[in-house]
Amino acid sequence: MPGPVMPDQAIGTSMRNKDRISAFLTLLPSIILIGIFVYGFIGNTFWISLSDWGGAAALAENPVKSYVGFANYLDLFTGFLGGGFRQDLVNAVFYSVMLLAGAIGIGLILAMLLDNKPRGESFFRTVFLYPMSLSFIVTGTIWRWMLAPQGGVNILPTYVGLPPLRFPWLSSTDAILLFNWQNLLPIALYLVSLVLIIWGLWRLKNNPAKALVLLIPGVVVGGSVWLWGDLLPQALFMEEIHGFNTATFGIIMATIWQYSGYTMALYLAGFTGISQDLRDAAMLDGASTAKYYRYIALPMVKPITISAIIILSHISLKMFDLIFAMTGPDNGQTGHPALNMYLTTFRANDFARGAAIAIILFIIAATFIIPYMISSYRQRRSR
Amino acid sequence: MAQVELRDVVKKFGSTQVVHGTNLTIEDNEFIVLVGPSGCGKSTILRMIAGLESVSGGEIRIADKPINEVDPVDRNVAMVFQNYALYPHMTVFDNMAFSLKMAGDSKQEILRKVNEAAEILELSPYLNRKPAELSGGQRQRVAMGRAIVRQPSVFLFDEPLSNLDAQLRTQMRMELKKLHLKMKTTTIYVTHDQVEAMTLADKIVILKDGFIQQVGSPVEVFERPANRFVAGFIGNPPINMLPGVFHREGESSSVTMGALTLPVPEARNLQDNQRVLVGIRPDAIKAGDSVTRFPKEWRFTVDVVVAEILGGQSLLEFTAGKNTMIAELEGRILARQGESMELGFDLNRLLFFDPETELALY
The missing domain is CATH 3.40.50.300 (P-loop containing nucleotide triphosphate hydrolases)
Structure with missing residues (x-):
C-alpha cells in the first residue's frame, strides 16, 4: 500500500538511483563497444545483404552498392545458381541433427557409466574429456589421416583377419535420403504432421484430450498434403535433388569424438549434483539403475540437456575449421554454409551474397538461442 | 508387520x-x-x-x-x-x-x-x-x-x-x-x-x-x-557425576564426596572404602515445600552459584561440600550467588558406577 514516504525510504530511493547511475556508467564502455562491434556490424551485414555489392568492381575503391531488396536471399533459396548453398544447408541440418544425437547420446552413456564410480573413474574422465582440449584443426588433421582410403579406420578389420574396408570416407560421392528441392514445402509439411502425430501418440496415454489437439491437426495436415500436395507452389522451377552426402559422415564422427567428452562432463556434473539420498530413496522405491536415470536423474538434469543442445547446435552451425582441415574448402560434397559464406565473400568477392548467407546462419542460430535465453531469464526471475 | x-x-x-x-x-x-x-x-x-x-x-x-x-x-x-x-x-x-x-x-x-x-x-x-x-x-x-x-x-x-x-x-x-x-x-x-x-x-x-x-x-x-x-x-540437564568413597558401618552405609557425606538408604553390593562414581539426577534434588517430605538426614544446606528460570522450572547450580551440582527444580527459584538454601536429595535414586570399568553398580 503506498503510504506517506518515510525519510529512510527516501534515502533508500536516492541510494538506489545512485547505484543505478554508477552501474550504468561502469557498463557504458562495454555497451558502446558491443553496440558498435556486435550489433552495429550485424546491422551493417544485413544492409549489405540487401545490396548488390559484388561482381567485377567489388574491390573498387568506392564500390557501387545499390539496394536490391531480398534478391540475394531469393537467389540462394530458389535461384538457378544457389544449388550449392542449398546442399550446404541440407548438410548443415544433417550435421546438426547427427552431432546432437551422437554427442549427447554418447556423452550421456559415458556419464552414466562414470556416475556409477567404476575403478579408474577419474582417469577415464580425463581421457574422455581430452579431445575437447584440441583445436579443430588438430582434430581435423588426425581424423583426415584416420579416414584415409587405405589406412586408419579402413584397415582396422585386417587386424582380425578380415578384408579391409573400401569406404572412401571423405571423398564418397554417394548420397542417401534423397529429396527434390522443388517439393520442399510438402516435405516440410509432412515433417510437421509427423512430429504432431508422434507427439500426440506419446501423450495419448497420459493426457488423451491434449493428444487429440495434436493428433487431429497432424492427420489433417498430412492428409491434405497427400491429397492436394500438387497444388502447393514449388520451391524451384526445375528438379534439384539433395540428400545426405555420405562423405560428411567422417566429419560428423570427428565432431562427435571431440564433443562427446564435453557433454559427458556436463552430464556428470549434473549427476554428481544429485544427492546420494535421492538415489537411495529411488532404490528403496524400487527403481532399477535404468529407471533411476529415466525417471529421476535425466529429468533433473534437463537444463543441462537444453544447454548442450544450444551449445552443440550453434557450434555445428558455425563449423568451419574442422571441415577445412579434413576436406579443404572446395569439396562440394562436404560443404557447409559457413564455408560457403567464406568462399562466396572472399573468393568470389560476392560480398552481398556472402552477407546474406551470414544473416541466414545468424537467424537459424537465433531461433535456437533466443527461446533458451528467454526461458532461463524467466527462471531466474521467478526464483 | x-x-x-x-x-x-x-x-x-x-x-x-x-x-x-x-x-x-x-x-x-x-x-x-x-x-x-x-x-x-x-x-x-x-x-x-x-x-x-x-x-x-x-x-x-x-x-x-x-x-x-x-x-x-x-x-x-x-x-x-x-x-x-x-x-x-x-x-x-x-x-x-x-x-x-x-x-x-x-x-x-x-x-x-x-x-x-x-x-x-x-x-x-x-x-x-x-x-x-x-x-x-x-x-x-x-x-x-x-x-x-x-x-x-x-x-x-x-x-x-x-x-x-x-x-x-x-x-x-x-x-x-x-x-x-x-x-x-x-x-x-x-x-x-x-x-x-x-x-x-x-x-x-x-x-x-x-x-x-x-x-x-x-x-x-x-x-x-x-x-x-x-x-x-540420557537426561537433560545431564546427570551430576562425582567421585566418592563408599562406607559401610554395620547396617548403615554412606558415601562421601569431598566434604559432603550422603547416607545410602538401600543395601548395595559395595565394599567398605570402595571408590565409586556417584550419579545424582538433577530432578532427584528438590527445593521448597517438597523438601519437608524427605527425612532430616536427606536435607542439606547448599550455596547457590547461579539460578536460571525456565518458565515453570528452574535450573540451580550450587555447591555442596565443594562439589558443584545442578538441580532441576519445580517453580521459579529466586536465589542469588552465595545465598544459602536447603535442598532435599532423593537418595533412593543415587546411582553408583565403577570408576575403572564405568559399569553401573547395583
Missing part, C-alpha cells in the same frame, strides 16, 4: 570397522529408537537394514527371513531421510506414487493409496505442488507419505526431524507417535536427540563407537543406566 533381528552384525568400511557384532531383536509393531552421538554407527545399522549398505558380517532377518542378499526394494521396508530426499521435479502426488508406479500398480490403485495417505497426513490440498513450494513440515509429511503408501512391514527413520525448527519438531514428534499408534508398523528410528528417543520409543538402544551400550525402555535407561556413558547421555 514384522520382527527385525540383527545377529552378530558387523560393518567395515575398508579396514575400519564401525559396527562390531551387534545383536538386537525388534519385536513386531515395536517403536525402537537407536540413539547415540555422531559416529556411533546408528545410521549405518539403519542403512544396512534398508539394504543401502552391505553387511560385512553376521545376519539381518526380517520376518524370520535372512535378507543380507535381498534387494532393498524386496525387503518391504520404507525409509524417511533426514533431508526428506523428495524428487524435486515431481509433484507431491508423483513423489508419493513413484514406488507404486515402479511396482506396477494400476492407476486406480495408485490414486486410491496416495489419496488415502494424503488424507492421513493432511496433504490433500498440496498434491499438485512441487516440493520447493512446501514448508519444511509439509515436506516432512510428504516424505512420510511416500513411506506410508507402500504399506511396508518396517519403517526406517533417519533423523527425520532434525531439519525442523524446535516448535515444529515437537509437533511432528507427536504426529509421528500418533501415526505409529494408528498404523502399528514396526519402526526403527535413528536420532542423536535423546528427548526424541525418550518420548517416542517403546525401547531405546543406546550406541557408542559401534557397540550397543544398553537396550531398554525409556524409564529403564533413565533410572537404571547400564554404565556411566548411558547415564550421562
Whole structure:
C-alpha cells in the first residue's frame, strides 16, 4: 500500500538511483563497444545483404552498392545458381541433427557409466574429456589421416583377419535420403504432421484430450498434403535433388569424438549434483539403475540437456575449421554454409551474397538461442 | 508387520570397522529408537537394514527371513531421510506414487493409496505442488507419505526431524507417535536427540563407537543406566557425576564426596572404602515445600552459584561440600550467588558406577 514516504525510504530511493547511475556508467564502455562491434556490424551485414555489392568492381575503391531488396536471399533459396548453398544447408541440418544425437547420446552413456564410480573413474574422465582440449584443426588433421582410403579406420578389420574396408570416407560421392528441392514445402509439411502425430501418440496415454489437439491437426495436415500436395507452389522451377552426402559422415564422427567428452562432463556434473539420498530413496522405491536415470536423474538434469543442445547446435552451425582441415574448402560434397559464406565473400568477392548467407546462419542460430535465453531469464526471475 | 533381528552384525568400511557384532531383536509393531552421538554407527545399522549398505558380517532377518542378499526394494521396508530426499521435479502426488508406479500398480490403485495417505497426513490440498513450494513440515509429511503408501512391514527413520525448527519438531514428534499408534508398523528410528528417543520409543538402544551400550525402555535407561556413558547421555540437564568413597558401618552405609557425606538408604553390593562414581539426577534434588517430605538426614544446606528460570522450572547450580551440582527444580527459584538454601536429595535414586570399568553398580 503506498503510504506517506518515510525519510529512510527516501534515502533508500536516492541510494538506489545512485547505484543505478554508477552501474550504468561502469557498463557504458562495454555497451558502446558491443553496440558498435556486435550489433552495429550485424546491422551493417544485413544492409549489405540487401545490396548488390559484388561482381567485377567489388574491390573498387568506392564500390557501387545499390539496394536490391531480398534478391540475394531469393537467389540462394530458389535461384538457378544457389544449388550449392542449398546442399550446404541440407548438410548443415544433417550435421546438426547427427552431432546432437551422437554427442549427447554418447556423452550421456559415458556419464552414466562414470556416475556409477567404476575403478579408474577419474582417469577415464580425463581421457574422455581430452579431445575437447584440441583445436579443430588438430582434430581435423588426425581424423583426415584416420579416414584415409587405405589406412586408419579402413584397415582396422585386417587386424582380425578380415578384408579391409573400401569406404572412401571423405571423398564418397554417394548420397542417401534423397529429396527434390522443388517439393520442399510438402516435405516440410509432412515433417510437421509427423512430429504432431508422434507427439500426440506419446501423450495419448497420459493426457488423451491434449493428444487429440495434436493428433487431429497432424492427420489433417498430412492428409491434405497427400491429397492436394500438387497444388502447393514449388520451391524451384526445375528438379534439384539433395540428400545426405555420405562423405560428411567422417566429419560428423570427428565432431562427435571431440564433443562427446564435453557433454559427458556436463552430464556428470549434473549427476554428481544429485544427492546420494535421492538415489537411495529411488532404490528403496524400487527403481532399477535404468529407471533411476529415466525417471529421476535425466529429468533433473534437463537444463543441462537444453544447454548442450544450444551449445552443440550453434557450434555445428558455425563449423568451419574442422571441415577445412579434413576436406579443404572446395569439396562440394562436404560443404557447409559457413564455408560457403567464406568462399562466396572472399573468393568470389560476392560480398552481398556472402552477407546474406551470414544473416541466414545468424537467424537459424537465433531461433535456437533466443527461446533458451528467454526461458532461463524467466527462471531466474521467478526464483 | 514384522520382527527385525540383527545377529552378530558387523560393518567395515575398508579396514575400519564401525559396527562390531551387534545383536538386537525388534519385536513386531515395536517403536525402537537407536540413539547415540555422531559416529556411533546408528545410521549405518539403519542403512544396512534398508539394504543401502552391505553387511560385512553376521545376519539381518526380517520376518524370520535372512535378507543380507535381498534387494532393498524386496525387503518391504520404507525409509524417511533426514533431508526428506523428495524428487524435486515431481509433484507431491508423483513423489508419493513413484514406488507404486515402479511396482506396477494400476492407476486406480495408485490414486486410491496416495489419496488415502494424503488424507492421513493432511496433504490433500498440496498434491499438485512441487516440493520447493512446501514448508519444511509439509515436506516432512510428504516424505512420510511416500513411506506410508507402500504399506511396508518396517519403517526406517533417519533423523527425520532434525531439519525442523524446535516448535515444529515437537509437533511432528507427536504426529509421528500418533501415526505409529494408528498404523502399528514396526519402526526403527535413528536420532542423536535423546528427548526424541525418550518420548517416542517403546525401547531405546543406546550406541557408542559401534557397540550397543544398553537396550531398554525409556524409564529403564533413565533410572537404571547400564554404565556411566548411558547415564550421562540420557537426561537433560545431564546427570551430576562425582567421585566418592563408599562406607559401610554395620547396617548403615554412606558415601562421601569431598566434604559432603550422603547416607545410602538401600543395601548395595559395595565394599567398605570402595571408590565409586556417584550419579545424582538433577530432578532427584528438590527445593521448597517438597523438601519437608524427605527425612532430616536427606536435607542439606547448599550455596547457590547461579539460578536460571525456565518458565515453570528452574535450573540451580550450587555447591555442596565443594562439589558443584545442578538441580532441576519445580517453580521459579529466586536465589542469588552465595545465598544459602536447603535442598532435599532423593537418595533412593543415587546411582553408583565403577570408576575403572564405568559399569553401573547395583
